Amino acid sequence: MYETIYYLLVNMRDLPENIPMDVNPRVPKMGTNVAKRLIHAVVEPETDFYVNNRGIVISAQAFSFNSTDSEVTIDLGEQNDENDRFSYGILDGGHTYTAIMQNRDKIPENIEKYVRIEVIINVLNITRLSDARNTSVQVSDIALFNLEDSFEDIHRVIKDETYAEKIAYKDNENKPINVSELLRLLYAFNIKKYPDDSMAPIQSYFGKAQVFKRYKEAYNTGFYKALTKELPVLVKLYDYIEQDLANKYNEYKKSLGFSHPHSLPCLPTG
Numbered sequence: 402m403y404e405t406i407y408y409l410l411v412n413m414r415d416l417p418e419n420i421p422m423d424v425n426p427r428v429p430k431m432g433t434n435v436a437k438r439l440i441h442a443v444v445e446p447e448t449d450f451y452v453n454n455r456g457i458v459i460s461a462q463a464f465s466f467n468s469t470d471s472e473v474t475i476d477l478g479e480q481n482d483e484n485d486r487f488s489y490g491i492l493d494g495g496h497t498y499t500a501i502m503q504n505r506d507k508i509p510e511n512i513e514k515y516v517r518i519e520v521i522i523n524v525l526n527i528t529r530l531s532d533a534r535n536t537s538v539q540v541s542d543i544a545l546f547n548l549e550d551s552f553e554d555i556h557r558v559i560k561d562e563t564y565a566e567k568i569a570y571k572d573n574e575n576k577p578i579n580v581s582e583l584l585r586l587l588y589a590f591n592i593k594k595y596p597d598d599s600m601a602p603i604q605s606y607f608g609k610a611q612v613f614k615r616y617k618e619a620y621n622t623g624f625y626k627a628l629t630k631e632l633p634v635l636v637k638l639y640d641y642i643e644q645d646l647a648n649k650y651n652e653y654k655k656s657l658g659f660s661h662p663h664s665l666p667c668l669p670t671g
Contacts, residue, residue, distance in 0.1 A: 404525060407464050409473060409518040410451060413443070413505045416516065420498065421480055421490035424460055426531055426544035429499040430573040439500040444507040448514060456517030457494030460524050475520055487548065488524070492531055543581060543613055544572045551620060554629045555583060562633055581609050586635045587628055588612045 422429070430436065442450055462485070463476035478485030491498055501516060508514055524530055531548055546552070547570040559565045568583070569576035588594075589605040594615070604611040619625045 404521055404523050405464070407466075407473075407520040407522075409520065410515050411518050413450075413501050413508065413514045413516055416498070416501055416505070418502060420459070421477060421486065422495050422498070423480075423486045424488060424490040424492050424527065424531070424548070425495045426541075426548055426571055427495060428571050428573040428575070429495045431496070431499060431503070436496055436500065439496055440504050443500050443504045443514070446509050446512055448512060451515040451517050454497055454516065455494065456519060457498050458492045458519045458521065460489050460492045460527060460530070461520050461522050462489055464520050464522050487550075488527055492521075492527070541572050542610075542617075543579075544570070546613075546617060547571060547580075551617075552580060554620070554626060555580065555632065558630050558632050559583075559636075562636070564636070581613065583632060583636075584612050584616045585609075586632065586639060587625070588615055590628060590631075590635060591615070593624060 431440070439454075442454065459475060459477075461475045462478040465474045465476075466472075467474070477489040480486050480489075497516065505514075521530070527548060531545065552570060555568075559568070564578060567576050567578050569579050585605040588611075589602045591602065595602050616625070620629070
């Protein structure tokens, strides 16, 4: 089967609510300047929105059109099924959709405003399509990598941990811990790359791009799969070190004879 594309022009007031967006690598962030301009474009009394805006792209399982009442039916699969949830829905244009849904009641009553909808069925490579369409604001490589289910090993090993639901895998996702923090831990404990103390994995602290690049290259190897299984232990070790670090630092400074261990020694200046 080949991809089939349908183009629609939809009155903003008729746009259905709660169209899923899990397939989108970004979570809409409506506080940015771009989002604010979108909101203004929705509520202003101009009717050329569908001309100036790229619209909304929907990946769908099936599409049908009832010519009698000009009604379209878009099948987004079974959203309780994880495969369907991350295959069907708003692939691009999540900010446009959110701006419309949150502000269409502010459109002047005597104005009809339309948005372009592009519906694609039989998508063969959802990640490639998402990568190509999400270009207006750069989508992170990590968010696109997540669409390929390439973090599945991480999902599986931390699913019972207290922080499992606090991990953000998508851009702008309102969760306190980005998955890159877990990738840093894996990088720091890569004994193949750092087999002794002659070199330190300093990229774990400031090189997120390098850390992700290494994970992307090696995540499917036997070594990284084994290392990933130890993530819950690595997280506990990290927490333990962080909690006790100040005490160990003070003990070390005292052993060197500093009476005020929190103060750094002054360097000679002349």
